[in-house]
Amino acid sequence: MVAQSTGADAKNPIQVIERMMKLLDVLSYYHDPVSLKQLALETGLHPSTAHRILAAMGATGFVERGEPGSYQLGIRLLELGNLVKSRINIRDSALPLMQRLHQEIGESVNLGVRQGDEIVYVERTSSGRSSVRVVHLVGARAPLHVTAVGKLFLLEDGLPALREYAKRTGLPGLTPNSLTSLPALSRELDKVRRHGVAFDNEEIEQGLRCIAAPIRDDSGDLVAGLSVSAPAERHSANWAPLVKQTADDISAAIGYVKPDQPAARR
Amino acid sequence: MVAQSTGADAKNPIQVIERMMKLLDVLSYYHDPVSLKQLALETGLHPSTAHRILAAMGATGFVERGEPGSYQLGIRLLELGNLVKSRINIRDSALPLMQRLHQEIGESVNLGVRQGDEIVYVERTSSGRSSVRVVHLVGARAPLHVTAVGKLFLLEDGLPALREYAKRTGLPGLTPNSLTSLPALSRELDKVRRHGVAFDNEEIEQGLRCIAAPIRDDSGDLVAGLSVSAPAERHSANWAPLVKQTADDISAAIGYVKPDQPAARR
DNA sequence: GAAGGCCGTATCATATTGTGAAACCCAGCC
DNA sequence: GGCTGGGTTTCACAATATGATACGGCCTTC
Known part of the structure; x- marks a missing residue:
C-alpha cells in the first residue's frame, strides 16, 4: 500500500x-x-x-x-x-512576457511578424519609463534584411529563397551599415544561426541597434520575432540571453516544445 | 451523496x-x-x-x-x-473502414488524394470477391475533372481556381461523357455541393462509374476522397449514403469534428 | 465606513471510492 | 496436455476523495 x-x-x-x-x-x-x-x-x-x-x-x-x-x-x-x-493568440500570449522583459531591460520590446517581404510590428511595450522612446510604432513596416527580426525569417527560408529575395528586392540599403550584398547577408545569417539571435547594427536607422530572437508555434513554425531596440550607445550585447529566454518562454506559451524534449513532462 | x-x-x-x-x-x-x-x-x-x-x-x-x-x-x-x-496516417486509419464498406458493397473501394492537378490513388480494398476487378491500381493517376474524387477537390477550390484549372489544363475529355466545358463542370460541382457526394458517370472510362465522398482532417481541410467504383451496369446510386457515412467515419478517425458540434462529447 | 454578499480556497471527519492481491481466462508454446 | 505470460475481472479492505463547513478577499450596498 x-x-x-x-x-x-x-x-x-x-x-x-x-x-x-x-x-x-x-x-x-x-x-x-x-x-x-x-x-x-x-x-x-x-x-x-x-x-x-x-x-x-x-x-x-x-x-x-x-x-x-x-x-x-x-x-x-x-x-x-x-x-x-484556436484560442491561442501570439500577441496576447506574448504581451505579459514582453512586459517582464521590458522591466528587466528598460528598453522598447517589440513583436514583429512577417508579411511578404517585410516585417510588421504588431505589439510593443508601452511603459513610459524610457524617456527617449525610439523606434517602430505598432503597425510600422521594414524590409526583412535590415531588421533583426527579418533576418530570423530569412534564415528560416534557406539559401535558395534568400537568393530570390535578393533578386526580387535588390537589397536596398537604408544606412551605411545596411547589408546590401548577398554574400554579406549570407554571412550575417550564418552568425544568426550560430547565435540563435539576430542583430541589427544601425542597419535600418542610424544610431539604432536591435537584438531579436525567434518565436515558434506548436508545429515548430517560425511565427514571430521578439526584439529589443535601443539607441546604439545604450545597447548591450548582454541582453541576448534575456531576449532569447523570453522568446523561448513565449514559444512555450503558444505550444512549442523543443524537438529533443518531447511532450513528456517528467 | x-x-x-x-x-x-x-x-x-x-x-x-x-x-x-x-x-x-x-x-x-x-x-x-x-x-x-x-x-x-x-x-x-x-x-x-x-x-x-x-x-x-x-x-x-x-x-x-x-x-x-x-x-x-x-x-x-x-x-x-x-x-x-503526428502519428495519424490517413491510409492506416482509412483501411479498416474501407474494408468494412467493401464488405457491404462488394465493389472496389478507393482512397484518392490530390497531387497538383491530378488525383492519385493511394489505397484500394483488395479482396478477391469481385471477379471483375475494375479500375485504378494503387498509384494510378487521373485528371481532377473526370474523377469523382477530383470533383470534390475542385469544388473545395472554388470557382476562381476552377477557372484557372480549366485554362491550365484545357479540360481534356477521355470519354464522350467527360465534362469538357467550364459551364458543364461548374453545374456538376453545384450538384456535388448539394449532394455532399460526387459522381463519375463513365467520364474517365467507358462503362465505369464512381461515387466519392470527402474526407477531412482535424483542421477541416479536405485531405482525401473515398470512392467506390464499379462497372456501370452494377452501379447503384443507393451506395451514396454508405459511402458518405464511411467517409465521415474516416474523417472522425483522423480528428475531424463537425463544425457545428464542437469537441464536446455529451 | 461598516455591513453584507459573493466567490475562491483551505480544512477535516466521514464513508465512498479506488486499490491491489489473487483468481480467471485466453492464447500461444513447449 | 500442461504451461507460461499476458490481459481482464473480482472483491474485501482501508486509504482515498468527498463535501459540509469555515475562512478570507474583494466588491457592492447602504
Whole structure:
C-alpha cells in the first residue's frame, strides 16, 4: 500500500489524476501503441490499476485501444488540442512576457511578424519609463534584411529563397551599415544561426541597434520575432540571453516544445 | 451523496476521471476562461470538488488558471494533440473502414488524394470477391475533372481556381461523357455541393462509374476522397449514403469534428 | 465606513471510492 | 496436455476523495 511514487508530489493532486498523467506521459513518449505491462512497469502502477484507469480514459477517447492490451493516445486529445490552438493568440500570449522583459531591460520590446517581404510590428511595450522612446510604432513596416527580426525569417527560408529575395528586392540599403550584398547577408545569417539571435547594427536607422530572437508555434513554425531596440550607445550585447529566454518562454506559451524534449513532462 | 450524475455511466470509469472529463467538456464548450462557480454549476459538482480536481489538472498543464478562479484548457493538451496528429496516417486509419464498406458493397473501394492537378490513388480494398476487378491500381493517376474524387477537390477550390484549372489544363475529355466545358463542370460541382457526394458517370472510362465522398482532417481541410467504383451496369446510386457515412467515419478517425458540434462529447 | 454578499480556497471527519492481491481466462508454446 | 505470460475481472479492505463547513478577499450596498 501507500504510494511508492518515484518522484515528489506537489500537494494533494488527487492520486488518480497524477497517475493518469503518468500514463499519458509514457504513452506520449512512445509514439507506437504500448502494452499494458509496459505501461504498468514504467509508471510503477499495478497492472490492475493501470488497466482500470486506462479503461476509464478509453471511454472518453483520451486513449485508444487497438489490440487488446495495447494503448495509444486518443483523438479526443487532438480535438481538445485544436480547441486550445484556436484560442491561442501570439500577441496576447506574448504581451505579459514582453512586459517582464521590458522591466528587466528598460528598453522598447517589440513583436514583429512577417508579411511578404517585410516585417510588421504588431505589439510593443508601452511603459513610459524610457524617456527617449525610439523606434517602430505598432503597425510600422521594414524590409526583412535590415531588421533583426527579418533576418530570423530569412534564415528560416534557406539559401535558395534568400537568393530570390535578393533578386526580387535588390537589397536596398537604408544606412551605411545596411547589408546590401548577398554574400554579406549570407554571412550575417550564418552568425544568426550560430547565435540563435539576430542583430541589427544601425542597419535600418542610424544610431539604432536591435537584438531579436525567434518565436515558434506548436508545429515548430517560425511565427514571430521578439526584439529589443535601443539607441546604439545604450545597447548591450548582454541582453541576448534575456531576449532569447523570453522568446523561448513565449514559444512555450503558444505550444512549442523543443524537438529533443518531447511532450513528456517528467 | 451518491452521484446524481446526469447521464448514464458505462461501467465503473473511476468517478474522478469521469468528473475530470465533465470539466473538460464544459471548458471546451466555452472558448473563454470559465469561473469555478460556472464549472461547478454546469458539471453538477461541488465547488470544493471541482476546485480540487481543477487544481490537480492545473499542476499538469491540462488546464490553466488566469485570474484566480478562472480556468481554461491548457497547452499540454495542444502538445498531446500534436503528438496524436503526428502519428495519424490517413491510409492506416482509412483501411479498416474501407474494408468494412467493401464488405457491404462488394465493389472496389478507393482512397484518392490530390497531387497538383491530378488525383492519385493511394489505397484500394483488395479482396478477391469481385471477379471483375475494375479500375485504378494503387498509384494510378487521373485528371481532377473526370474523377469523382477530383470533383470534390475542385469544388473545395472554388470557382476562381476552377477557372484557372480549366485554362491550365484545357479540360481534356477521355470519354464522350467527360465534362469538357467550364459551364458543364461548374453545374456538376453545384450538384456535388448539394449532394455532399460526387459522381463519375463513365467520364474517365467507358462503362465505369464512381461515387466519392470527402474526407477531412482535424483542421477541416479536405485531405482525401473515398470512392467506390464499379462497372456501370452494377452501379447503384443507393451506395451514396454508405459511402458518405464511411467517409465521415474516416474523417472522425483522423480528428475531424463537425463544425457545428464542437469537441464536446455529451 | 461598516455591513453584507459573493466567490475562491483551505480544512477535516466521514464513508465512498479506488486499490491491489489473487483468481480467471485466453492464447500461444513447449 | 500442461504451461507460461499476458490481459481482464473480482472483491474485501482501508486509504482515498468527498463535501459540509469555515475562512478570507474583494466588491457592492447602504
